Amino acid sequence: MNINVKEIVADPKLNPLGLTYDQVRKRINRGWDLDRALSHPLISPRKYPVELYELAKKHGVSEKALRARLQKGWDQHKAATTPPMSLKEAGRMGKKASHWSDPRPSGIKWMAP
Numbered sequence: 001m002n003i004n005v006k007e008i009v010a011d012p013k014l015n016p017l018g019l020t021y022d023q024v025r026k027r028i029n030r031g032w033d034l035d036r037a038l039s040h041p042l043i044s045p046r047k048y049p050v051e052l053y054e055l056a057k058k059h060g061v062s063e064k065a066l067r068a069r070l071q072k073g074w075d076q077h078k079a080a081t082t083p084p085m086s087l088k089e090a091g092r093m094g095k096k097a098s099h100w101s102d103p104r105p106s107g108i109k110w111m112a113p
Contacts, residue, residue, distance in 0.1 A: 003034065017041055048076070056080040 005028070008014045009021045015038055027037035046053065048070065056066040059081050069079035085093070 005034070008034070008038070014038065052076055052080050059083055 005024055006021055009019065009024050012018070015024075017038070019038065019042070023042065024034075024037045027040075028034065032040075047067075053063055053066065055077075056063070056079070060083050061069075061080060062084075065084055066079055069082075070076065074082075
C-alpha cells in the first residue's frame with residue numbers, strides 16, 4: 001500500500017496536531033507507525049511555565065525575545081508584557097547611545113600641525 005504522507009499531513013482532520021511533513025517523516029524513519037507519528041504531540045523542553053509563554057504571545061512578544069529578555073535578567077512579568085520595539089524606536093535609541101551621533105563640541109578649535 002502506497003501512503004502519501006504529504007496529503008495526510010496537509011489534511012487537518014487527519015493531522016489535528018498540525019505537525020509538519022518533516023516532523024512526521026522523521027518519526028516514520030525512526031520506526032514509528034503513521035498513527036503514532038500523527039497522534040503524539042511534540043515535546044518541547046521549556047525552561048519557564050507555559051503560562052508565561054502564553055502571556056508573552058498575548059502581548060506580541062515572541063518566544064525567542066522572551067527567552068533573550070529573561071537571560072538578560074528581566075523580571076518574568078516585565079519580559080512577557082513589554083511589547084517589542086519597532087525598528088524606528090530601536091534606531092532612535094541606537095542613535096542616541098552612539099558616540100558617532102554627537103557633533104563636535106563648538107568650543108574646540110582644531111589646529112593644523
